[in-house]
Amino acid sequence: MKFKTRDLSTAQRVLKIRKLKVGLTGRPDAQPVLNEIDLDIRAGETHCLVGESGSGKSVTSLATMGLLPKDALEVQGGLIDLEGFEITNATAAQMRDLRAQRVAMIFQEPMTALNPVLRVGEQIEEVLNMHTDLSKSEAKARTIDIMEQVHLPDVQRVYSAFPHQLSGGQRQRIMIAMALVLDPDLLIADEPTTALDVTTQLQILKLIEEMQERHGTAVLFITHDMGVVAEIADTVSVMQKGEIVESAPIRELLTNPQKDYTRKLLKAVPNLAPRPARAVSEKDAVLNVDRLEMTYGGGGWFRKSEGVRAARDVTFDIAPGRTLGIVGESGSGKSTVARCIMRLIDPTGGEVTVAATEISRLSRRNLQSHRKHLQIVFQDPYRSLNPRWTVARSLCEGPINFGTPKSEAMERAAELMELVDLPKDALDRYPHQFSGGQRQRIAIARAVAMKPDLLVADEAVSALDVSVQAQVLDLLDDVQDRFGIAMLFITHDLRVAAQICDDVLVMQKGQVVEQGPAAAVLANPRHDYTRSLIEAAPGRHWDFANFRALERAPAVEGPIA
């Protein structure tokens, strides 16, 4: 693994934060959100701010931009010095001047961060209109120029496109162009690649680096992904509960972390090398999927339209107690397959057999009795539990629907709380009283309460912090061993897939490009697409949990198409 080892100590200091304290507005005595943090970034340097959700990473960046939500958070002490200019005392007008000219920001979700009703070219040009006296044609020329610099294709067309007409990667390029059009000294990037596919992520990281080199920009890069950190950082600060617990050059931090918290964080990063598969089951498969096909659209009043083939010719089966992972990028059709199997949508072709019954064409009414064989855990634990129901009610509803007496269902719910490691009194509480990881445990308990044969986990750990992710993956493993449930695990994250799957199926554009045992597919991928996915996984040469390089980096011999 090659780390950045540039010496930047002589470069000009761009950002200096000293003893910065941010707290709840009007409540200086309450627990601060940021507690006296120090931070330095020099011209040309990439400083990564890592930590779990709620650690204060984003608050730090918003404070630097002067964009703290006024009625919730306020700076209560310390200073933020941007090239000699003290931000914490600046007026609103001064701050507006500073933004885009001296300090600019790009955000996590490029879809929601761009205004959906304005053309993207106009949105870039607006920065120039606000801060410069350029004429209309000069502003447009400059906009086109920066769009070319961020390697957008067909710039004239993209200029007058609306955000929803562009891909995620293109939108993030627009955001970067918008942030850099006035050549600011400091670029703050708040999880800019988290919402993107790995291959797109790689391109965007390269682009930021290229722009940084060209303009000598200092970059404050916020992320929770240690892989990304390993790829791009010069220096790293680790945050926990509003404090910076450790700050060091990248190699030092990854090889010899000083603080327990840092070690814990690194140990939780899943390894890209696949775990050994479980013994092959002798039992008959619980789920057989045969030439499954799903075409969206294709109707039309006046003429037949083509339709989108979201999945075609997908064939696999899963035996009890085993886990099959479907991996692929967004739009590959992996979630479509999961939804077809759950019959949340009706497949347009092929067969799905669950517990010896073909269900792909069962009527809604007949399907009802088969639902208990299939249960699903969704990605976002904040939205998958009814906020107005107690945990007990959510857990018992399903079994009671299928005729379990209430007392028995309650008893089982209590057992399940123990299984997922939550206190018994959790049953009487409401979802908002739990953290994301706890809610996902509840969601798993809810699914298991139905005693299903097959559990579908649709990106079930993607919204969780790594340390929580590891616990939830363990729990899934445990549940599987105990009840012999077969699991279909949908994920975009190869590290997660390597940790939990026995078999893997790689999808691209609705088709299966490669399938087989996880160890074989992830260690010796045969298809170019699988190879490019693994190549793009950031930090894949580093074994974070053991603070050293991987002895044998997963893959990849031969050229990449």
Place this chain on the structure above:
Amino acid sequence: MFGYILKRLLATIPVLLIVAVFVFLLLRLTPGDPAAILAGDAATPAQLERIRDRLGLNDPLLVQFVTWFGQMLKGDLGTSLISNTDVVDMVSDRLGPTINIALMTIVISVLLAVPMGVIAAWRHRTWIDFAVMSFSVLGFSVPVFVIGYILIQIFAIELRWVPVQGYASPSDGIGAFFSRAILPSLTLATIYVALIARMTRASMLEVLGEDYIRTARAKGVRENVVLFRHALRNAAVPILTIIGTGFALLISGVVVTESVFNIPGIGRLTVDAILARDYPVIQAMILLTAGIYVLVNLIVDVSYSFFDPRIRY
């Protein structure tokens, strides 16, 4: 887009057809003999028979409907039982004042309410927000005729700026039209200002929490640009819905105001027709109202795509 409008227009046919059936049955299924209702208490049997004959009441129901429907398609809705004039002429004479007042009301409401809602959302939970919200509660709760009489008392009787009552069409001179239309429009506008301001505020509050608003601020964009360029257009769809529904309600709901200000519009025509049991006129009014609702809804739906490029038909 054109295909979508065509599709929508086709879809209005069943709606209007159901309304037409209802309107037809209104007269036929009223308890008692329609002819007797139409003729009034003092009718002789000979008069009744003449009316039955004229209305074709001796034919089977289906034949009656086909005849009536065919005439309706030709634009013949019969003659008024009271004034004996053509119903279509009566209604179209009265439609002008109502539509003019309604349009003016909507323009006033939008011009006042949208900025009020935007500023209330921007200054969320400050005194400005509370003031706007209080005003909107007031606008909802004070009856229209009270506001009408208060405005007359102040601006017509005390200050003598405008006439007390009456109507002049714009073709009689813009000044004459405005001086007579302003008070009824303001009266009607109170409730719509309240409604639209509330909706604008709610919609803006939601939009102001979006990521792209933060992006705009991160670009160093001025607040007024953030509000009106970045936020308002995104907040437009629910506001448009309210304005459209409001306009349609206005056309059919101007009865009280037209009475207070003595305007010869369809509101009063309807009331008079109901009081006099002038069934052909009532039928025409129901058809007209249904048509206006359908048309306004179509215009609103099409206008969405003008504000939000993601909506394409």
